[in-house]
Amino acid sequence: xxxxxxxxxxxxxxxxxxxxxxxxxxxxxxxxxxxxxxxxxxxxxxxxxxxxxxxxxxxxxxxxxxxxxxxxxxxxxxxxxxxxxxxxxxxxxxxxxxxxxxxxxxxxxxxxxxxxxxxxxxxxxxxxxxxxxxxxxxxxxxxxxxxxxxxxxxxxxxxxxxxxxxxxxxxxxxxxxxxxxxxxxxxxxxxxxxxxxxxxxxxxxxxxxxxxxxxxxxxxxxxxxxxxxxxxxxxxxxxxxxxxxxxxxxxxxxxxxxxxxxxxxxxxxxxxxxxxxxxxxxxxxxxxxxxxxxxxxxxxxxxxxxxxxxxxxxxxxxxx
Ligand code: CP
Numbered sequence: 001x002x003x004x005x006x007x008x009x010x011x012x013x014x015x016x017x018x019x020x021x022x023x024x025x026x027x028x029x030x031x032x033x034x035x036x037x038x039x040x041x042x043x044x045x046x047x048x049x050x051x052x053x054x055x056x057x058x059x060x061x062x063x064x065x066x067x068x069x070x071x072x073x074x075x076x077x078x079x080x081x082x083x084x085x086x087x088x089x090x091x092x093x094x095x096x097x098x099x100x101x102x103x104x105x106x107x108x109x110x111x112x113x114x115x116x117x118x119x120x121x122x123x124x125x126x127x128x129x130x131x132x133x134x135x136x137x138x139x140x141x142x143x144x145x146x147x148x149x150x151x152x153x154x155x156x157x158x159x160x161x162x163x164x165x166x167x168x169x170x171x172x173x174x175x176x177x178x179x180x181x182x183x184x185x186x187x188x189x190x191x192x193x194x195x196x197x198x199x200x201x202x203x204x205x206x207x208x209x210x211x212x213x214x215x216x217x218x219x220x221x222x223x224x225x226x227x228x229x230x231x232x233x234x235x236x237x238x239x240x241x242x243x244x245x246x247x248x249x250x251x252x253x254x255x256x257x258x259x260x261x262x263x264x265x266x267x268x269x270x271x272x273x274x275x276x277x278x279x280x281x282x283x284x285x286x287x288x289x290x291x292x293x294x295x296x297x298x299x300x301x302x303x304x305x306x307x308x309x310x311x312x313x314x315x316x317x318x319x320x
Pocket of ligand 1: 063065138147204280281
């Protein structure tokens with residue numbers, strides 16, 4: 001592998017555990033700032049002209065898929081987009097994930113592959129055979145490392161700091177992959193960060209994750225909002241993930257839990273004026289639409305961060 005100051009160059013990005021220093025985060029944020037300026041000023045920025053990016057999704061997506069497609073195209077790359085891998089690729093005929101990746105390497109001569117797949121180890125397994133970098137756009141219940149970077153970038157955009165943040169994460173902390181990746185980043189960026197996890201015991205964050213986080217930052221677990229909202233800088237809501245209950249034949253339990261936490265205008269009014277409300281989306285009832293007009297609601301602006309961060313990541317893994 002060639003030497004470079006770019007810590008992402010020619011590497012897979014499959015787990016948040018690969019981010020081990022704040023300098024890696026700052027590297028991506030700086031590039032994201034540059035691309036943000038390009039996009040907002042309608043500037044052509046063809047850093048990836050002549051390169052090819054394959055974007056392969058075996059699971060549904062609105063934001064991650066479209067922002068990666070937009071990111072590749074805005075950088076001038078050829079974007080080969082297959083949203084329906086489950087229905088239309090030779091996975092249907094029983095082809096292994098690794099053979100599919102080997103095939104896409106050959107048929108497209110791609111310089112990077114972005115993938116989303118229901119298996120926790122999908123990106124890792126793909127990375128073992130791919131001839132180009134793999135970027136994980138969501139793997140099972142385990143990881144969503146590009147979402148974590150865009151979430152942190154959104155927080156940094158507002159607060160201009162990555163430490164001394166009181167973050168409340170609420171909802172499905174068992175199946176939700178975004179909170180796991182973001183929590184790890186917050187533990188890395190500031191020893192004065194605090195995370196309060198709010199979930200029913202059936203949906204609590206994995207014990208191993210809590211144990212790891214507690215080595216670096218203060219972590220509190222509770223089942224109700226109690227007074228956590230009044231002190232939060234960031235409230236990160238998540239949906240209860242029906243698809244995993246469905247897969248495990250536990251839809252009754254989903255129905256009982258799905259509206260356990262609902263952010264109303266009244267609850268939002270108890271939060272600090274300087275707070276921000278985030279959600280990776282899609283939402284399915286856990287933030288009422290009446291909250292949308294609140295200036296502290298960042299969940300729509302949060303998505304736009306995904307475009308800039310994903311442009312920065314694509315460029316970084318492909319070009320030195
Ligand atoms: N936040 C997120 O991953 O959204 P999509 O599932 O729509 O990509």
